[in-house]
Amino acid sequence: MESYDVVIVGAGPAGLNCAQKLSEAGKKVLLLEQNKIIGPKICAGGLTGQDLEYLKLPDNILGHKFNKVTIHTPLQKCKIKLDAFSICTIDRKDLGQWQFAKLKKTGAAVRTKARVTKIEKDHVIVNGTEKIGFKYLVGADGSASLARRFLGVKTDIIGIAIQYIIPGNKYKDFEYFVDSSLFKAWYAWIFPHKDYVSVGTGGDPRYVSSKELRENFAKWLSQKGIDVSGLEIQGCPINFDYRGNKFGNIFLAGDAAGLASGLTGEGIYQALISGEEIAKSIIDENYVSDKIKKLLKEQKKHHRILNFFIKSGELRKVEFEIIIFWMKIHWFLKNYF
Numbered sequence: 001m002e003s004y005d006v007v008i009v010g011a012g013p014a015g016l017n018c019a020q021k022l023s024e025a026g027k028k029v030l031l032l033e034q035n036k037i038i039g040p041k042i043c044a045g046g047l048t049g050q051d052l053e054y055l056k057l058p059d060n061i062l063g064h065k066f067n068k069v070t071i072h073t074p075l076q077k078c079k080i081k082l083d084a085f086s087i088c089t090i091d092r093k094d095l096g097q098w099q100f101a102k103l104k105k106t107g108a109a110v111r112t113k114a115r116v117t118k119i120e121k122d123h124v125i126v127n128g129t130e131k132i133g134f135k136y137l138v139g140a141d142g143s144a145s146l147a148r149r150f151l152g153v154k155t156d157i158i159g160i161a162i163q164y165i166i167p168g169n170k171y172k173d174f175e176y177f178v179d180s181s182l183f184k185a186w187y188a189w190i191f192p193h194k195d196y197v198s199v200g201t202g203g204d205p206r207y208v209s210s211k212e213l214r215e216n217f218a219k220w221l222s223q224k225g226i227d228v229s230g231l232e233i234q235g236c237p238i239n240f241d242y243r244g245n246k247f248g249n250i251f252l253a254g255d256a257a258g259l260a261s262g263l264t265g266e267g268i269y270q271a272l273i274s275g276e277e278i279a280k281s282i283i284d285e286n287y288v289s290d291k292i293k294k295l296l297k298e299q300k301k302h303h304r305i306l307n308f309f310i311k312s313g314e315l316r317k318v319e320f321e322i323i324i325f326w327m328k329i330h331w332f333l334k335n336y337f
Ligand SMILES: Cc1cc2nc3c(=O)[nH]c(=O)nc-3n(C[C@H](O)[C@H](O)[C@H](O)COP(=O)(O)OP(=O)(O)OC[C@H]3O[C@@H](n4cnc5c(N)ncnc54)[C@H](O)[C@@H]3O)c2cc1C
Pocket: 009, 010, 011, 012, 013, 014, 015, 032, 033, 034, 035, 039, 041, 042, 043, 044, 045, 046, 047, 114, 115, 116, 117, 140, 141, 142, 143, 145, 146, 160, 161, 162, 163, 200, 235, 236, 237, 238, 253, 254, 255, 256, 260, 265, 266, 267, 268, 269, 271
């Protein structure tokens, strides 16, 4: 049986980063990806300052760079000027291919069209037939993770996000829309890319059913005059139910570990960091990851804010208006006094 030090399931940001760090440290690594092409994933592709600082991406692969963010409520709008162009969008295929190019230089083995169909404690089965052995396995296989299911790790809290990809470059601003009557504690977004825009929303099915989410999204699109006729709606779960990342010789990274934010839906940064930190834990069994602790602290903070807004019910409308009004005052005082 073919065998590796580490087999990684899934070539998203978590799996690619984990494979790169392990391979650079001399581990014999195999990265398995079910898709033919590495990168494409249903995602709005929004990156914040921390992603940019970590990745150091070349400008030519970025979609758009923004030096301001606009937040809308039903009654007001607030433009937050950033100190630099510290928010940007990236097409997920471009991000994946950029990470893949770096990984290839390390000599790691990568297989596409390689779906892991079964996991056992020391081997995986690929495409239903091929048996591949491992000392360690990393489940970086996203929100519907097979590795997580194999481990019997429950997922009770999982969000759903939906979007349209609208061709063209009509929209220029990076915008959030909070509207409690339509999106409850969550929001809708408009994230412009080079030659398309991602327009979407999300929520937690415990509080907003996917039917209600779609209907309210359609209502909002029509209110805003955003034409999506003929376009296909895309949807994908986002796992934010973290229950650990190390289970004996099997690790979970990124969405498979439930590291995304239930409040903002962001998960790329968490995927990258957890991928690297898991690699370090495999290289040195005594390694203790402060960075994962930091991610979890931030996730808890997001969930506290989210729970506050969920519990606020009807009051939420007023809370959103007060927060945005306060942000506007704060911006005014900061800039004029
Ligand atoms: C609509 C939407 C918008 C989003 N917008 C943003 C955003 O703007 N910013 C942000 O930071 N995050 C965003 N996210 C979240 C972000 O997409 C995820 O958190 C991130 O992709 C997680 O990375 P990952 O590497 O853990 O998993 P993934 O990116 O999901 O990668 C998992 C990989 O594993 C592969 N795979 C799965 N099962 C198998 C198998 N059995 N065998 C082999 N391969 C397998 C998949 O094909 C995939 O390539 C959004 C999510 C959605 C749904």
